[in-house]
Amino acid sequence: MHRERVLAVCLLAVGIAYAQRVIGPQPPVMDPGGGGKAPSDAVVLFNGRDNTGWTRLDGTPSHCTVADGVMTCRTGALDTASTEKFRNAQIHVEFNVPNEPDQKGYARANGGIILQNLYEIQILDNYKSEVAPDSQCAALYRQSPPLVNACRPPGEWQSYDIVFHAPTCASDGSVQTPGSLTLLHNGVLVQDQVPVRGRRCVAEGPLVLQDHSRVVGRTIEIEEGPINGPAPETDMRYRNIWMRRLSQ
DSSP states (O other): HHHHHHHHHHHHHHHEEEEHOOOOOOOOOOOOOOOOBBBBSSSEEEOSSTTEEEETSSBBBOEEEEEEEEEEEETTTTOOOEEESHHHEEEEEEOOOOOOOOOOOGGOOOEEETTTTTEEEEEOOOOOOOOOOOTTTTTTTTBBBBSSSOOOOOOOOOOEEEEOOEEEEOOOOOEEEEEEEEEETEEEEEEEEEEESSSSOOOOOOEEEOOOGGTTTTTEEEEETEEEEEOOOEEEEEEEEEEEEEEO
């Protein structure tokens, strides 16, 4: 009996020591944020006060307007790019599309989030509205349709949570190895590590808020057929845009 008790005590001591041991470096401690607050290790791309950190693609000042913590990009503002550039990143964007019941198909609040100014995640009002699956809201445009349609009604705030791993580049600037995209739309998984392909490849690039603008002569399919026409006047609204750079 004594021997069994000694053995039990020894085993208990070994178990406690094993549970308390520390193996390897601990992960960094951070504040995860929430409720409109970015994680403590994030780069805040939109400060909610002004257009600091955003320009047109040619480097001239952004023509989007800012009020009450919201950036509004009206048709004609042209594509608006972050001055921060990234390779691999976790990105959070909240957006609000207007209600345009008189518009159809791709003319209903058409915008986009373009990663590195190369790979577009579509923004479109697809609440009770259908278009080609690989071109609807939350599609990796013309590459991968979303797993489900998680759109909220127009006028309600929506969110994209993006995990992007960039393609690796060949010496001639082409894509050597595809990247990958994981996307949650309003908290729902809609793209699950899908390959990201393209004709061009860059070491890093900006986050771009796309403008389908008649000012630069762009036309879009406004009805199936296709019937093409100028992009309608649209106010796309954004808030709480941040990024966490990823090492791999």
